[in-house]
Amino acid sequence: MGEMIQREEQIFCDAIEITDREQRAEFIRQQCGDDQSLYRRIQQLLRMHQTDGKILDGTTYASNGAKAETVSIPHAGESIGNYKLLQEIGEGGMGVVFMAEQSEPVRRKVAVKIIKIGMDTRRVVARFESERQALALMDHPCITKVLDAGSTESGRPYFVMELVRGKTITQFCDEKRLSVRQRLRIFEQICQAVEHAHQKGIIHRDLKPSNIMVTSNDGQPLPKIIDFGIAKATGDRLTDKTLFTNYGEMIGTPLYMSPEQAEMTESDVDTRSDIYSLGVLLYELLTGTTPFADLKKKSFHAIRDAIRSRDPQIASTRVMNLGDTLEKAAHDRGTDARSLHRFIKGDVDWILVKCLGRKRENRYQSAGELAREIRRHLDGEPVEAAAPTVSYRLRKFIVKHKAPVTIAAILGFILLGSTVFSSYMAIRANDLATQAKLNEQRAVEAEQKLAEKMQQVQLDRDRKAELARRWGIELGEAEAAAIYNEEQYRKLYERQQRTSQQQQYWTQYLIPYIRNKNDKRQRQTRVHNIRGIARGQSMYRMAEKPRINSKNYPPVPSLHQIERANMGVDKINQKKQMKIQSQQFADVNEVNIVILDDEEKAKAEYLKNLWVTHKKLFGEKDPIVVRVMAQYGECLANQKQWKESEKVLTETLDLMLCEENKGRDLPIGPVRLNLARTYSGQGKDEHAEKQILMWKAENKLQHLPPNVKKTLDTIDNQLRKLKGRKQRLNQLENKLRHSKKRVDQDK
Amino acid sequence: MIRAMHLEFIHTWPCQMNDVTQILIRIEEGDAQATNDLFPLVYEELKRLATAKLKNEQDQQMLEATGLVHEAYLRLVDSKDDQWSGRAHFFSAAAEAMRRILIDQARARKSLKRGGLDKTLSLDTVGPITARKADELISLNDALDQLQSVDSTKAQLVKLKFFVGMTTNQAAEILDIPLRTAERNWAFARAWLYQKMGDFDDETAEI
Numbered sequence: 013m014g015e016m017i018q019r020e021e022q023i024f025c026d027a028i029e030i031t032d033r034e035q036r037a038e039f040i041r042q043q044c045g046d047d048q049s050l051y052r053r054i055q056q057l058l059r060m061h062q063t064d065g066k067i068l069d070g071t072t073y074a075s076n077g078a079k080a081e082t083v084s085i086p087h088a089g090e091s092i093g094n095y096k097l098l099q100e101i102g103e104g105g106m107g108v109v110f111m112a113e114q115s116e117p118v119r120r121k122v123a124v125k126i127i128k129i130g131m132d133t134r135r136v137v138a139r140f141e142s143e144r145q146a147l148a149l150m151d152h153p154c155i156t157k158v159l160d161a162g163s164t165e166s167g168r169p170y171f172v173m174e175l176v177r178g179k180t181i182t183q184f185c186d187e188k189r190l191s192v193r194q195r196l197r198i199f200e201q202i203c204q205a206v207e208h209a210h211q212k213g214i215i216h217r218d219l220k221p222s223n224i225m226v227t228s229n230d231g232q233p234l235p236k237i238i239d240f241g242i243a244k245a246t247g248d249r250l251t252d253k254t255l256f257t258n259y260g261e262m263i264g265t266p267l268y269m270s271p272e273q274a275e276m277t278e279s280d281v282d283t284r285s286d287i288y289s290l291g292v293l294l295y296e297l298l299t300g301t302t303p304f305a306d307l308k309k310k311s312f313h314a315i316r317d318a319i320r321s322r323d324p325q326i327a328s329t330r331v332m333n334l335g336d337t338l339e340k341a342a343h344d345r346g347t348d349a350r351s352l353h354r355f356i357k358g359d360v361d362w363i364l365v366k367c368l369g370r371k372r373e374n375r376y377q378s379a380g381e382l383a384r385e386i387r388r389h390l391d392g393e394p395v396e397a398a399a400p401t402v403s404y405r406l407r408k409f410i411v412k413h414k415a416p417v418t419i420a421a422i423l424g425f426i427l428l429g430s431t432v433f434s435s436y437m438a439i440r441a442n443d444l445a446t447q448a449k450l451n452e453q454r455a456v457e458a459e460q461k462l463a464e465k466m467q468q469v470q471l472d473r474d475r476k477a478e479l480a481r482r483w484g485i486e487l488g489e490a491e492a493a494a495i496y497n498e499e500q501y502r503k504l505y506e507r508q509q510r511t512s513q514q515q516q517y518w519t520q521y522l523i524p525y526i527r528n529k530n531d532k533r534q535r536q537t538r539v540h541n542i543r544g545i546a547r548g549q550s551m552y553r554m555a556e557k558p559r560i561n562s563k564n565y566p567p568v569p570s571l572h573q574i575e576r577a578n579m580g581v582d583k584i585n586q587k588k589q590m591k592i593q594s595q596q597f598a599d600v601n602e603v604n605i606v607i608l609d610d611e612e613k614a615k616a617e618y619l620k621n622l623w624v625t626h627k628k629l630f631g632e633k634d635p636i637v638v639r640v641m642a643q644y645g646e647c648l649a650n651q652k653q654w655k656e657s658e659k660v661l662t663e664t665l666d667l668m669l670c671e672e673n674k675g676r677d678l679p680i681g682p683v684r685l686n687l688a689r690t691y692s693g694q695g696k697d698e699h700a701e702k703q704i705l706m707w708k709a710e711n712k713l714q715h716l717p718p719n720v721k722k723t724l725d726t727i728d729n730q731l732r733k734l735k736g737r738k739q740r741l742n743q744l745e746n747k748l749r750h751s752k753k754r755v756d757q758d759k
Numbered sequence: 760m761i762r763a764m765h766l767e768f769i770h771t772w773p774c775q776m777n778d779v780t781q782i783l784i785r786i787e788e789g790d791a792q793a794t795n796d797l798f799p800l801v802y803e804e805l806k807r808l809a810t811a812k813l814k815n816e817q818d819q820q821m822l823e824a825t826g827l828v829h830e831a832y833l834r835l836v837d838s839k840d841d842q843w844s845g846r847a848h849f850f851s852a853a854a855e856a857m858r859r860i861l862i863d864q865a866r867a868r869k870s871l872k873r874g875g876l877d878k879t880l881s882l883d884t885v886g887p888i889t890a891r892k893a894d895e896l897i898s899l900n901d902a903l904d905q906l907q908s909v910d911s912t913k914a915q916l917v918k919l920k921f922f923v924g925m926t927t928n929q930a931a932e933i934l935d936i937p938l939r940t941a942e943r944n945w946a947f948a949r950a951w952l953y954q955k956m957g958d959f960d961d962e963t964a965e966i
Contacts, residue, residue, distance in 0.1 A: 017951075024950065025943040059955035068921060068949050273896050357860070514953065 025059050086110075086126065092164050095124050095172060098354045111175060125242070126170040137161055137169055147240065149212045152206035154236045156225075176236045178227035183296060185226070186344040190233075192355045195345070198226065198388055202235050203290060203383035209240055210283045210379055216240055216282060218287035220268040221296065266315045267302045268292045274319040289381060291367025295324070297333050298356055300341035303368060320370070325362045328357035349757065359395045435729070501542040529696050573637045616651065619644040635676050638667045644678055646686045654693045661687040697738075783845035785935035797848065802856040804831045809860055816960075828923045829852045847933045854918035861922060862900050871955035895956075902955035906948060915949040916941060 023043045030036040040058075044051040050133045062650045078593040088097050088110065101123065102109040112124040142709040147158055160172035178184065181202075185195050202224060209216065216223075218239060225236045264273065264748070270288035273281055296302050303324030307315045325333070331353050336342055342349045363385055376382040389395050641664045648657035661683055684707040691700035779800050783795035808827050832849055899921075909915035912934060919930040931941035 019941075021947045022945050028946060056954055057947070068917075068952065203803070640820040695769040 018058065020243045022051055023054055027054065027058065028061060045266055073696060086164060092124065092170060097124065110573055112172075114172070123173045123175045124170055125173065126164060137163055137241065140327065146213050150209055150214060150240065152208040154201055154235050154237060155209060155240055156236045158240060158242060171242055176225045176389060177226060178236060178237060179228050180221045180224035181224040181235060181293070182221040182232065182296060189346045191346045192298060192352065196390055198233050198235050198384045199294055199297060200383050200390070202237065202293075203386065204289065204671065205235070205237055205378045206286055207379035210286070214240055215281065215283055216286050216289070217273070217661055218268070219286055219293060221293065224293070267304055269316070269319060271320045272372065274316045282372070283379070284375050284377065287367055287375045289383060290379065290382060291364055291375070294367065295327055295364055298360060299327050299334070300337065300344065301330065301334065326361050328353055328361050330354055340742070359389045362395060363389065364462055375549070385566055466657060487502045614648040616644065633670060633680050635673060635674050638664060638673065638678060641682045645683065649686050649690050649693070652693060654690050657686070657690045658694070661690060678697060681710060775879065778789040779849070783848055785921055786848045787845050796849070797852050798856065799829065800835065801849065802859065805853060805856045806860050826856065847935065850919065851915060851924060851931050853921045854915070858900070858918055858921035861896065898956045899952060902952045905922055905955055906952060911961045912936070913944050917948050918951065920945065
């Protein structure tokens with residue numbers, strides 16, 4: 013007896029977990045083999061398993077005074093109370109929905125949902141009544157009201173709702189091929205509606221696509237959440253007993269359940285369960301699958317266990333794992349697979365991870381918070397769910413302010429993309445010094461922060477492992493992510509280090525080049541301004557740097573001291589003096605701001621004067637003097653006064669390369685390039701080429717931004733063309749000579 | 760075992776709280792006799808509470824087994840420790856006690872229907888059982904006896920769930936089996952019992 017019963021039990025228990033009828037039948041046939049009596053027993057047990065409404069069902073015998081009888085569902089044409097059933101419009105796990113006509117107190121069409129599973133009708137209705145007051149307070153365009161509840165003559169509970177004509181949200185979105193952004197906008201509305209209900213004290217408990225209809229309202233999609241208030245009234249049924257006994261038949265799907273709902277201790281459900289379900293919904297809207305969809309074919313218990321014990325796959329990873337359905341998912345969202353992945357990766361992943369936290373404390377604490385987060389994401393602002401790393405915020409900033417950042421990038425990332433550019437018009441040279449100082453401080457601070465961050469990332473192996481666990485990804489993946497971050501930090505750090513150098517290249521060489529290409533007056537002014545500001549900054553930093561970091565900048569050379577002593581300048585005043593210098597240089601730049609291209613002559617004149625006076629004051633090797641000289645040379649080259657520019661620039665180069673100026677951050681590169689320009693202007697191609705080669709060698713070209721490379725290539729091309737022309741000329745000359753010879757011979 | 764209950768009992772303590780606690784501790788220590796001592800105390804208390812409840816509640820609609828058992832537990836046992844295994848012994852005893860009380864009620868109901876009046880049961884203890892339910896309950900009780908003989912754990916589970924009104928989760932805890940096992944057991948036991956009950960019905964139909 014005992015053994016027999018054990019065998020029966022084994023087959024029976026396995027069989028009821030197979031949801032597919034045919035598979036189940038096949039399984040039983042297989043297990044029973046030739047044993048007909050066993051087969052019959054199992055079939056009998058399964059029949060018993062599927063009956064409902066007998067003594068052991070419902071709550072307990074003792075507490076169950078009036079039990080729902082096993083009765084049939086009404087048909088269209090019948091009336092329930094004041095409602096005449098017109099036609100069946102849907103059938104769900106729990107009940108069947110009719111379109112019905114209400115006769116009293118107003119004539120209108122409504123939806124009537126009749127719960128078909130065996131329930132303690134009286135309790136359901138009583139519970140609904142107790143919530144009625146709260147339900148009446150809900151007033152939101154996206155919430156469909158539950159108008160009434162009662163019991164049919166045969167004892168089934170029913171609910172009367174506003175009639176919504178629409179499609180379920182997933183159907184709607186896919187059919188209209190709504191983009192991910194459009195879907196997010198609808199989802200935001202849903203969150204706001206749920207927030208509204210939560211504030212009135214109503215938890216939905218059963219949010220899923222089939223409970224969210226979308227209608228078109230003036231061409232705009234309007235989501236409508238249905239069944240608010242019903243889940244609670246029918247709640248206890250779903251929490252324990254019969255759920256297991258008859259699950260295949262009576263409940264829809266556990267896929268949208270929160271972990272605490274999956275626990276099935278009903279008392280432990282709060283508004284944050286809805287947040288979880290919203291997360292599942294969002295996951296499905298974006299990826300086309302639910303977080304645990306891979307378990308769809310598994311038993312109810314497997315899914316429940318998974319919800320309780322596992323974190324879902326990161327959404328963007330899931331998208332890439334969709335396989336055959338990926339194309340369709342992307343197509344339904346009006347995009348291609350790669351873009352879909354890109355859109356979900358990052359922020360949306362973070363938001364989903366936060367929604368789907370297994371612990372409620374880790375989720376968004378309200379639907380409103382989630383709605384705001386979605387809004388932030390749509391507006392391109394940083395989302396709160398994301399890890400607040402520096403690189404993340406910077407990326408967000410860059411993407412949001414694409415245009416200005418690009419310009420800032422052209423300027424050579426003037427220290428962490430500060431607001432220099434946007435405020436250039438207002439900045440007077442005087443302010444430049446302050447600005448530069450501020451930037452300096454910021455750079456130092458950022459440097460420290462980055463160093464700290466790098467250290468933290470390196471030390472944080474434990475946390476990485478923890479993250480890996482939480483996201484359900486491989487530790488390797490987490491490590492890779494961390495390394496990526498480190499890399500970002502390092503790049504940022506190096507970029508800062510290079511900033512001052514790059515600034516020089518960009519402003520002194522490239523910008524004049526750009527200017528030559530586009531002679532729009534406004535642009536020129538702008539370029540001038542930028543250059544002026546950048547120079548003012550770098551000059552100031554030249555003066556300030558020794559104080560900040562004497563290691564990088566050698567002490568002021570003795571020549572200066574002698575010069576200044578000669579001129580009666582107190583040694584103590586040196587630093588002050590340098591500040592004055594920088595001020596003077598800033599003055600030069602202010603002149604730059606005013607002077608336009610067609611006034612190059614006046615500018616050259618001014619620079620020449622400045623150079624001569626400064627030379628007298630500080631000596632010809634003084635870095636500032638050399639800089640002015642370089643600028644003067646460039647100005648001459650701009651005017652194509654090749655001879656003068658050659659003289660000035662070669663001299664400048666010599667002075668820059670002299671012993672005293674070694675290790676100083678002087679703009680040798682631009683001088684070389686200007687010199688190259690000068691040489692090629694005069695047809696001295698070999699000299700020009702030599703300068704460019706030197707320039708390339710000095711600056712290790714592979715590290716330079718592509719734009720600079722492009723510029724250089726252009727110059728190279730020009731040179732090659734020139735060379736070609738010369739060769740051609742030579743050839744022609746030879747030919748000419750040749751033919752002349754022949755003519756002479758003919759004669 | 761069955762004794763007539765009188766209203767006065769409601770106002771007196773049938774036993775000292777610590778008696779039951781002591782017995783539970785003895786069971787814990789492996790005292791076989793203690794199990795036998797426990798049952799009457801629990802039964803008495805539950806029956807007393809049930810009678811009082813039915814008397815006092817005007818609509819007489821519900822007899823919350825869960826409430827009763829927990830109330831009895833709080834009254835009889837001097838430990839609020841949820842992990843204490845003595846708790847399991849108490850609830851097992853309570854489940855059996857509740858079963859007897861309810862079966863008694865059902866039988867009383869049936870005898871009323873037949874016109875006979877069992878002297879040992881007053882009307883007060885009969886409660887809200889309808890004749891149909893009484894038949895169903897008695898048939899379940901018989902099926903449960905059979906189940907008990909082949910698989911006592913499953914029978915115990917059914918008792919806890921059905922007569923005490925525990926959730927599967929709680930019952931699994933008391934029986935110290937995994938929830939998953941409890942769920943499978945319950946599904947099987949339920950189908951099995953229904954089948955047996957159906958057999959009884961068939962037998963009666965044949966007769």
